Amino acid sequence: MTEYLHLMDLSHLPRFGVKGPAAVAWLQSQGISVPDRPNSWKPLSDGGLVARLGLNEFLLEGSAIAPQLAQACQPPPPRVYPVLRQDRAICLRGRAVQELLRQTCNVNFRALDLNTHPVILTTLIGVSVTVIPGEQAGLPFYRIWCDGTFGTYFWSTLAEITAELGGRSDRTTQSP
Amino acid sequence: MTCPINGARPITEFAYGGEFRPMPDLQVVEDEAWADYVFHRNSVPGIRREWWCHLPSTTWFIAERNTGSDEILRTYLYGEHR
Numbered sequence: 216m217t218e219y220l221h222l223m224d225l226s227h228l229p230r231f232g233v234k235g236p237a238a239v240a241w242l243q244s245q246g247i248s249v250p251d252r253p254n255s256w257k258p259l260s261d262g263g264l265v266a267r268l269g270l271n272e273f274l275l276e277g278s279a280i281a282p283q284l285a286q287a288c289q290p291p292p293p294r295v296y297p298v299l300r301q302d303r304a305i306c307l308r309g310r311a312v313q314e315l316l317r318q319t320c321n322v323n324f325r326a327l328d329l330n331t332h333p334v335i336l337t338t339l340i341g342v343s344v345t346v347i348p349g350e351q352a353g354l355p356f357y358r359i360w361c362d363g364t365f366g367t368y369f370w371s372t373l374a375e376i377t378a379e380l381g382g383r384s385d386r387t388t389q390s391p
Numbered sequence: 392m393t394c395p396i397n398g399a400r401p402i403t404e405f406a407y408g409g410e411f412r413p414m415p416d417l418q419v420v421e422d423e424a425w426a427d428y429v430f431h432r433n434s435v436p437g438i439r440r441e442w443w444c445h446l447p448s449t450t451w452f453i454a455e456r457n458t459g460s461d462e463i464l465r466t467y468l469y470g471e472h473r
Contacts, residue, residue, distance in 0.1 A: 253396065254396070254397065268448070269448065269450075321400065321401045321404075322400075335397075336397055336445075336447040336448035337397070337400060337404065337447050338401075338403065338404050338446070338447055341403075343446055343447035344447065345447075
């Protein structure tokens with residue numbers, strides 16, 4: 216069933232957000248290789264990722280690097296602004312993911328070239344989200360973040376649709 | 392509507408930010424022209440430059456829209472306006 220459609224809650228993963236005109240230089244000084252252009256992402260050495268959400272705004276997620284950066288950013292250097300990230304973070308995986316996305320989102324994710332590491336900022340069930348489409352073990356694999364205040368609605372609605380489609384949702388799953 | 396950064400998206404992802412109205416130079420403006428800028432709005436249907444925002448990415452940009460037919464003619468970032 217998990218290969219068919221699996222909704223997982225990854226909100227427990229440590230995250231760190233940063234923005235500002237000097238954010239790129241500061242991240243590089245911390246040893247982070249940042250994506251070259253907005254709306255793209257790169258993997259981190261600890262298994263996490265860094266997503267470039269705009270010219271000067273970044274979302275980082277990773278069990279080692281995110282807390283390390285949050286500490287290094289206290290107090291923040293000039294023109295670098297830490298961003299509190301209390302997202303509801305989820306993962307959708309399985310052969311039927313597209314069926315769920317077609318019901319809930321207007322973006323045609325299948326038209327994207329995964330080799331370019333795209334980051335999509337759009338709405339899903341009416342909530343602003345950041346989406347990273349990918350593939351894991353030959354199955355579609357989507358990471359999705361939304362503001363934590365929408366978390367209960369976001370999770371329960373997606374869990375309901377997942378169940379309707381015959382999939383499984385799992386709130387306690389650790390990082391895959 | 393087409394966001395200059397994120398591409399074509401449904402209109403529900405966008406918010407209207409008012410007509411694009413360059414502010415008069417505060418150092419030289421006459422009171423009458425300033426009052427006109429502050430209080431008056433143009434409601435005649437026609438092609439207008441407007442501020443719009445792509446909400447998920449908070450990208451502000453300019454859209455040229457025919458307010459009579461609600462037809463969006465083109466969109467571009469502020470720095471690219473001509």
